[in-house]
Amino acid sequence: MKRVISLLLEHEPGALARVAGLFTARGYNIESLTVAPTEDPSLARMTIVTSGSDAIIEQIVKQLNKLVDVVKLRSLSDGRYLGRELMLVKVEAGTADQRNDMQRLVSIFRGRVIDVTDATYTIEMTGNSDKVDAFLLALNDVELIEVVRSGILGIGRGKKTLRI
């Protein structure tokens, strides 16, 4: 089962390598990992999507907590949370038919075309992973030139917070 773990860590060089290294060293799965500084520049926030049995997830959480750079951690998928992903897709769109079809599809999925050339469209799509996956499925017959996904950003719903 997919699990989403969110953590605040010291925004130090090497902190990302410690987290990534932990996953490879202990053989844990890592589906996506996003990291960026927060409003407090000394802290970075990371969202990790992983999978495994309950026992493995428990170990992952404990091992992450053990890293000296990790300030605070929350297993988001233990409660209600919001997960959002950003995807950029470059598709072939040289003919009028292709362009019309694409615009219709993008509007159904509430995405945006953010770059247009005579041969391509680049589409920006955000949403939970299911929606982003569904959009990719809908593009089944379209020639995909490039697909870029951010991995999930997660935040707890309501009063569930991760802050220091």
Next chain:
Amino acid sequence: MILTGADIVVNCLKDEGVEYIFGYPGGAALHIYDAIYNQDAVKHILVRHEQGAAHAADGYARATGKPGVVLVTSGPGVTNTVTGLATAHMDSIPMVVITGQVPSGLIGDDAFQEVDTVGVTRPCVKHNFLVKDVKKIAETIKKAFYIATSGRPGPVVVDIPKDISAHEAEYHYPEKIEMRSYQPRTCGHGKMIKKSVELLLGAKKPIIYTGGGAILAEAEKPLTKLVDKLGYPSTSTLMGLGAIPATHPTFLGMLGMHGTYESNLAMYHCDVMLAVGARFDDRVTGDLDKFAPNARIIHIDIDPSSIGKNVAVEVPIVGDCKSVLENMLDLLEGATDSINRSEVDNWWETIKEWKAVDSLQYDTSDTVIKPQYVIQKLFEITGGDAYVTSDVGQHQMWAAQYYQFEKPRRWINSGGLGTMGFGLPAAMGVQFGFPDDLVVCVTGDASIQMCLQELSTCLQYNLPIKIVNLNNQYMGMVRQWQEFFYDRRYSHSYMDALPDFVKLSESYGHVGILVENPKDVESAIKEAISMKDRLVFIDVITDPEENVYPMIAAGKGHNEIQLKPSKSEVENRELA
């Protein structure tokens, strides 16, 4: 006070109360070495190889309880230290390792003697730092000592580029350090402690199983008190030997792959298990599916990630072993009447039957020296009071089985990583910590050759270590596995060109004694010990094909423990 980075480093060590640094100079560390030259508060011990420095600091830390300190240069200085870091990390030994680095401006340029120290050492340290600003040196070193010695201890690396050690800054060594991201928990959860006591009091077939954590937490007093109070059988991992005195009436000896019959069967059949600072390592548990099938487990450990990692635990207690055991003792006060003594007595009766098997019994001989006999004699002569370091292999197991450790921090060996070459440099560290005490390195002909160069260090600093080399001309443990599991195909486990260890020791300026006859063992050990100011290398030629028993083969359960085959079994096997 304005100082250079190098002087700041040395002042930090002095203010931290560091007695010894074990190290080896080189380009990127030269500013720091210059600062060492100009003072005598912190003594530098020059080893012959950086691995030796790390093991020596490690041995010092294991014996004294104080953090071991290492100073090496960049590049090969660091990579040579890695084995020592991993060794200390696996056994949770507090160390601070300062490494020189190429100048900041050259980092990433593949400069001479450059290696990504933080990257290379990351998986085998508790934490590491690269200092990029001279103003941060003091704070970083303080953090390094704090992290290394608190919580579950471990080695910490501080990497300092050469230009940073030349820059100047105001020196101030912080007295205390607070880290928002690192606040190890030491107090056990009251409710869990209460639950653990209830579980223990209701046990019918209890066992108390202690590990290296009990020694690191200096929990021997409350631990022994607890064992006394409950009157329950106790056992220990390789790393925990000495926390409960070996001759204590409740002590069943070591458990695990080469543990005693009674301790392993007691683990298998117990109904309540109290694990104190142990981590359910595969060499201890054997096949996890067959591990203690009926046990309700209480686990005390300072590292939450140790709990529930390999074995499901009913009562997890995160905390310092010593304080948790003291809490438990308070709750046990006046409560031990509720123990079901008749059930526990029955349990003891069963254990006594297992004990009667005498699983450590071995064939004695007048013609060939049995390695077990050597360790037994060593124990008798030293009264169990020596510091014993070991390398890795059969000799290590025999030392653990036949030397009765009465006190904690007397048994110094690489349990987790299993590092051959550890014994001699570790003994140096122990001897620096306890210059007047007897330090014995029990080793083998293969292991000793892995850090042999340190014999030279021993001469330079007059370290009167006694080396007992159980020389069977094999990598004994490898050979044993090849005998059992590879049809006696002794692939590369035989050494065809062993040095003359006596001459070798003499060439290093030490005393060498060759022992080939069982009747000379005792006098040789006594003679070595009587030479109080000399290193003595006792080369004992032992039975080449002796095996370590009992044995639980890898992947088997405690109940599948194999005893030493009888003579007729051996003969039948030879015929077949």
